[in-house]
Amino acid sequence: MIETSAEYGEAHAPVLQGLWEYVRMGQEDVLRSPYLPASFAFLTHVLLCAPFFVLDALGSVCQRVRSWRISAGSGPPPSLRRWSECFWKVLYKYMTVVFPATALYNTLLSPKLPADAPTCWQLCMEVVACLLLFDMLFFIWHYTMHRVSWLYRSIHQMHHQHHTPFALAAQDSSSAELLSLLLLALSSAWMVGCHPLSEALFHLINTWLAVEDHCGYNLPWALHRLLPCLGGAPHHHAHHRVQTVNYAPFFTHWDHLFGTYRVLPEPIAREHVILLIL
């Protein structure tokens, strides 16, 4: 049943209120579905990987695109076959573990659908709070995985099969890792007490940052160039290369605080070496 109480007070953003009423009235069954979090996570991940799939395809014919690759000298971009294999592996893990487990979690929490949309300020604050909280929880989780060898071997090692990651590899992990990270994200939103619209935006940004972390490109317009508090792809790429550094997923402050922040020198692209020789 839809809640009629104005739990979040007066809505000051007509656009958000209109959007929320449209979603709430027309899609209540979808919003209450226990499968929504995992479906949203999987679909947004695949969709947000699409631009990098195009870049990887262009990389075989365009030198400019290849020059943006962080490991430009270490071989060609991932092939269509590698993308396809990764997609089916991730889908299988979602179908067998992540969907059922998160459905149980969502059934226990029974999501609330307030009558009012959040204000713009509330939306921004909740999303930022969720990102900061998730970043901290992920840092603790990730640091522990690398410090406790049996946890690393049984849960996290599979993700490190990618010495040079690509966008879809953000989800190429063991079922236990996929599940625990999704539960960390859902718990972050629950602890902050997010409005469903704020939570959806948080999951969307969270997924985008994870995809960008693994994309393998240091793009001129990447988010970490605009916001220096973010590590971006070079930060996480260094973690895949040297596993004892850069444990935080998005922001860099926890790695600075714990002395695990590291910037690796960018390798010189093979094309640039050839140009220098010529």
Ligand SMILES: [Zn+2]
């Ligand atoms: Zn990774």
Ligand SMILES: [Zn+2]
């Ligand atoms: Zn790791």
